Amino acid sequence: MEGLIKTSTELPDMLVLEILSKLSVKSLTRFRCVCKPWSSSFETPHFITKHHQNNLKNNNLNLLLKRCHGGTPDDIHYFSQLSTEKYQNFRVKHNIHLPFFENFLHGPFVHGPCNGILCLADLGSIVHNVALWNPSTREFKILPQSTVQRPPGLLDYTSFNSLGFGYDSQTADFKFVRFVTNYFEENLDEGLMADWNNQVELYSLKGDSWKEISFPEVDGFASILFNNYVNGFIYCQAVAIDQLILSFDMVNEKFSISPLPEFGGSLEQYYLELLDFNGLLGAIFYPREGTDKSFDLWVMNGSWTKQFSVESVLGVERPLGFWKNGELFLESSDQELVLIDPSIQELRNLGIHAYQKTMHITGYVESLVPLNGRSEHKECIIRRPVGGESN
Template sequence: MQGLSKTGSDLPEVLVLEILSKLPVKSLTRFRCVCKPWSCSFQTPLFITKHHNNNLRNNNLNLLFKGFQGNTIDGLHYFYQLSTEKGQNFSAKQKFHIPFFGKGWSNLFVDGPCNGILCLNEPEDKVALWNPSTREFKILPQSSVQRPPSADYTSFDGLGFGYDSQTDDYKVLRFVISHFDDLSFDPNHQAELYSLRSDSWKEISTNGVYVRDCPLFNKYLNGFYYWHAAGDSGYLILSFDMVNEKFSTLSLPSTLVQSYWHLLDFNGLLGAILQPDEGTEKSFDLWVMNGSWTKQFTIESVPGVEWPLGFWKNGELFFESSEHQLVLFHPSTRELKNLGMHAEKDTMQITAYVESLVTINGRSEYEERIIRCASN
């Protein structure tokens, strides 16, 4: 290969790219300067997919912790990159400050990951896509979808982020509620869909189903986004197909219908975990959808925890403790390890993702004034 020969390599191009596709993004970013063909190759869909699949196959997970500290007016949302190397006990390596979301209690949520991309959103109409591996950040444009002309104010709820594999497009869907000061008018419900490919929003029919306000516990999985929802017949799961852009509903196991539950990814399948609302020692039932709902297992009497935040590599579970600390529970040994991360109640999230070279047509973190620094 002419371009690669300039680097002094006699290896075939296919083998060189195979080797490079197994390297971390930080190394590939440096290697862009080696030669122009390498830089171009790193941006091709084939290489991006191969690199991402290698990370998935090797379970090369990264961990991002999100929390909030301070009072409701001047408090700050913060992010930590946690170490996933053996023996480092998930210590904080880097701290991020994202000024786009400002100060104060504003219910900032992390959605995803989707092919290494995260979606950050606030109910106040602020939405951004972020690739923490390539350090690319994109603030989504304001929606041009028309609201009822007599509406007095608008609120946003139930955001979902996913990938359309047919068009290679990343999409964000959210529910919009238009409110009226005149109480004789019921709130107007809409849904709108953002396409990264077109960089624009459009309205989507909702079929009369609305989501419940629990964004910490919704989930994207295998081309579908799933929400807690409510309809005429009670609680259910609402799903949205990112390819066909259609909604559908999924019933719950009878034991979950009137219980406290949330959705998560269990080995690539949709899981619903059931837990009691109260008690100092809680038990958790995991149900999995694989054609039909089946009860997978029960974790008995875990002391001092509020709710699970997600699974880790070997079946361990991250929990928010009753003292609002991040803890890791090992079901086999029943060890509960405090990881030393704290956040105000209901603001903690832990997101596991693999590195990705996917571009989001945004700007660099530096241009958006995002600050990374080593954790103290």
């Protein structure tokens, strides 16, 4: 018989693929060698989607922690892959160094995950380096430099503000959006003066290209702690307008604005982080001052409603991300990773350290999505098993 597999029971090909779609990426990588039809099937959109949906359904989350473990924030930033196995939760399995970003202050900002893909962007003011990374398949793609034309008379630098990374479901395309501020000289009677204007650029993975899109009436800046892509939209805080959210539709490539929840405070007193909370837009507020922190989570589902409050947690600095069952990762005032269960207000120290305010945690499910890039090995990305070393 011809098909994906020959056994004494002659399992139907669709049943075999259904079973395989529930396996880890590591197992599927090994099974590519079993036969060519299997290897080809793993690359089809249907199988890739089915595999990702199974991981979402079973909540098979993986954890990456970006941090700096040196004595200053300018030391090299790297990623630590944390174990999510039972009885070994949150032990460091691997430390991952990305040479492409090691020459940039504070390392890359992390956008995503989106379908298992992370978008990494540095803070360079002259050249803005961006890369896509699938940590499951260990594929890495450095984005080409923008071909969008700049206005004449530029000074020595152009600044970039990353808005976010998301997915266009209509065209099956991943897109990255950023604001660009161009600084140039204006020759007036009283002498040369600096001036600036703004552009918005969009990168398409499908076309592997950049283009300029319409600039909104207000600009914005994205969270550096949480994933700001939710169900086809990127969300960020509007600049200079205290109570508005700027959103971007990945399909129509249009901006719009909407109000923040009436949380009873001012953004002069509270930090705001926008995030994906169980498939809905969430907004978490916490005080700018003090180490006796409270955290309020609001969720948009037709209207803003308060999901929960965490009151008076001593010795913590800021939230880092949500884990299963609504547990919240926090950075302590001792620069350690801690986990709190809001339902019982219980704080658990995980024994993982970093230099102050350099932690960024990302929970993602495995994905087979291809990037048309290169392997981590070819990009000189180094993974070092930790073993018995300290976190």
